[in-house]
Amino acid sequence: MSALPLIAHERPEAVLAYRAGAPxxxxxxxxxxxxxxDRLPAGAHVLNLCADRYRFTVGLAASLLRAKCSLLPPxxxxxxxxxxxxxxxxxFCLTDDAQCAVDLxxxxxxxxxxxxxxxxxxxxxxxxxxxxxxxxxxVFTSGSTGxxxxxxxxxxxxxxxxxxxALRLAPIDRGGCAILGTVPAQHMYGFESTVLLxxxxxxxxxxxxxxxxxxxxxxxQALPRPRALFTTPVHLRSLLAAEVALPQTDLIVSAxxxxxxxxxxxxxxxxxxxxxxxxxxxxxxxxxARRTALELEWRLWQGVRLERRDERCWAQxxxxxxxxxxxxxxxxxxxERFVLHGRTSDLVNIAGKRSSLAYLNFxxxxxxxxxxxAFFVREDEPASLAGVTRLAALVVAPSLDTPALxxxxxxxxxxxxxxxxxxxxxxxxxxxxxxxxQQLLRRLVAQAAAQxxxxxx
Amino acid sequence: MExxxxxxxxxxxxxxxxxxxxxxxxxxxxxxxxxQIDPEAPLYGEGLGLDSIDILEIALIxxxxxxxxxxxxxxxxxxxxxxxxxxxxxxxxxxxx
Numbered sequence: 284m285s286a287l288p289l290i291a292h293e294r295p296e297a298v299l300a301y302r303a304g305a306p307x308x309x310x311x312x313x314x315x316x317x318x319x320x321d322r323l324p325a326g327a328h329v330l331n332l333c334a335d336r337y338r339f340t341v342g343l344a345a346s347l348l349r350a351k352c353s354l355l356p357p358x359x360x361x362x363x364x365x366x367x368x369x370x371x372x373x374x375f376c377l378t379d380d381a382q383c384a385v386d387l388x389x390x391x392x393x394x395x396x397x398x399x400x401x402x403x404x405x406x407x408x409x410x411x412x413x414x415x416x417x418x419x420x421x422v423f424t425s426g427s428t429g430x431x432x433x434x435x436x437x438x439x440x441x442x443x444x445x446x447x448x449a450l451r452l453a454p455i456d457r458g459g460c461a462i463l464g465t466v467p468a469q470h471m472y473g474f475e476s477t478v479l480l481x482x483x484x485x486x487x488x489x490x491x492x493x494x495x496x497x498x499x500x501x502x503x504q505a506l507p508r509p510r511a512l513f514t515t516p517v518h519l520r521s522l523l524a525a526e527v528a529l530p531q532t533d534l535i536v537s538a539x540x541x542x543x544x545x546x547x548x549x550x551x552x553x554x555x556x557x558x559x560x561x562x563x564x565x566x567x568x569x570x571x572a573r574r575t576a577l578e579l580e581w582r583l584w585q586g587v588r589l590e591r592r593d594e595r596c597w598a599q600x601x602x603x604x605x606x607x608x609x610x611x612x613x614x615x616x617x618x619e620r621f622v623l624h625g626r627t628s629d630l631v632n633i634a635g636k637r638s639s640l641a642y643l644n645f646x647x648x649x650x651x652x653x654x655x656x657a658f659f660v661r662e663d664e665p666a667s668l669a670g671v672t673r674l675a676a677l678v679v680a681p682s683l684d685t686p687a688l689x690x691x692x693x694x695x696x697x698x699x700x701x702x703x704x705x706x707x708x709x710x711x712x713x714x715x716x717x718x719x720x721q722q723l724l725r726r727l728v729a730q731a732a733a734q735x736x737x738x739x740x
Numbered sequence: 741m742e743x744x745x746x747x748x749x750x751x752x753x754x755x756x757x758x759x760x761x762x763x764x765x766x767x768x769x770x771x772x773x774x775x776q777i778d779p780e781a782p783l784y785g786e787g788l789g790l791d792s793i794d795i796l797e798i799a800l801i802x803x804x805x806x807x808x809x810x811x812x813x814x815x816x817x818x819x820x821x822x823x824x825x826x827x828x829x830x831x832x833x834x835x836x837x
Contacts (some may be wrong), residue, residue: 353788365744487809491813492812493812494792494796494812495796495799495809495810495811496799496800497804497809497810497811498811498813501811515794517793521796521797521799521800523801524800524804525800525804548785603742633793652812659832667767667768667797668767668797668800668801669771669793669796669797669800671793672768684813689789697783698789699791699793701789701791703769703770703771704773705770
């Protein structure tokens with residue numbers, strides 16, 4: 284069985300990460316990963332919640348060295364944690380937050396001396412190799428029946444995926460590129476592009492997660508060139524809205540939700556850097572990219588193919604483990620190009636977090652006291668400054684007041700999907716087949732808004 | 741996308757608190773009126789129930805309105821998002837316009 288190196292850095296002094304602008308060498312990283320690997324608990328599954336991206340990466344490397352599999356669920360609500368315990372009862376949580384209250388056995392991880400290259404490390408330089416077939420991660424989607432669906436990621440496929448990604452993202456393909464991310468390492472996009480990509484392209488990750496516009500500017504300023512920003516449409520809009528100046532950046536990458544060509548052009552004009560957009564799914568990982576300001580068509584990673592069967596498009600080849608249906612409406616344009624026409628109707632994407640109406644409805648209706656309830660998309664609502672439109676929900680639950688209902692819901696679903704507004708009704712406008720026409724739902728909301736305008740700002 | 745934001749005219753802490761509450765309710769499309777926000781309740785998570793995207797929106801609003809620059813590594817963040825009152829006090833102390 285083949286084995287692939289944990290990192291692509293060829294020299295011990297190569298920079299693998301930056302924290303507060305200070306470089307951390309590949310040698311130090313490997314020695315910290317080996318030391319942590321010796322201390323990890325016995326369980327074979329790990330929920331790595333380290334918010335610091337460097338610590339997350341040390342945790343991932345230590346887990347790989349001990350053949351432990353990382354779990355990446357879509358959220359950390361008590362209900363999802365309970366489901367993780369059912370999926371893998373030996374799961375433990377690795378965290379860098381002493382206040383972490385996740386209901387799993389927890390191990391607190393903080394390096395003894397962060398940042399500093401302490402005493403000269405004289406350990407022998409050798410890069411560990413990990414069996415390509417080893418289970419590196421399970422990434423979960425929310426599914427439609429209430430239980431998260433696991434998607435298996437072997438080490439070999441993950442490595443292949445980000446090596447194919449690097450080929451498309453100059454200057455990352457040349458190695459030594461510093462990468463700043465606004466997405467957490469625990470999200471599939473952040474996991475691939477801000478953790479695995481720097482490891483496998485001999486680049487450098489940035490320990491801090493940039494969040495506010497001023498963080499992005501300062502974070503990039505602290506990194507040497509070539510430097511790249513991996514972000515989302517929400518953060519790009521917030522950068523433009525805040526009118527923040529960025530230092531010269533060599534590449535900007537966006538994913539999680541579709542960019543418009545207008546936004547892409549505005550970003551390229553303002554910051555003078557090419558903006559590449561990545562397309563993928565939790566099931567397949569990333570599979571294609573495009574220069575959104577200049578082209579409509581996406582180009583697949585080398586070796587990946589899309590094929591139309593029944594109504595859907597299926598992906599295979601390259602790093603994809605098995606033939607996988609895509610949840611988007613896709614128009615094929617030859618062997619390696621396609622146009623994306625949006626998502627199928629049940630799927631929702633709020634600020635880059637994905638779920639399905641079926642899943643959200645299941646969770647709402649599983650709350651004791653809820654007789655009927657449904658989420659829906661408010662297309663009439665104007666987007667906010669950062670361009671985010673929230674979901675709304677109608678619910679029949681005479682015995683629960685609204686704060687109690689929201690509290691129960693918060694235990695089950697990611698807060699980004701909490702309804703705004705949550706409307707109390709006597710009955711849902713179901714048609715004869717039990718379906719809820721979206722038009723009727725919107726009319727009900729309009730009526731409620733007319734009756735209580737102060738609830739609708 | 742440009743939203744109508746009233747010009748700041750406040751002189752007292754209470755008025756600033758209400759003004760910020762109005763900006764938040766308006767900017768985030770919250771299903772409530774400004775006066776309904778409990779000034780002592782947490783803004784984030786339980787309480788008002790805002791999430792990290794809301795916090796990003798609030799950062800944009802207060803940067804446009806008051807010239808406040810929020811940073812993720814600010815040790816005070818946990819404290820200032822603990823309630824509308826504390827947030828309002830932070831704005832009063834750091835506003836540049």
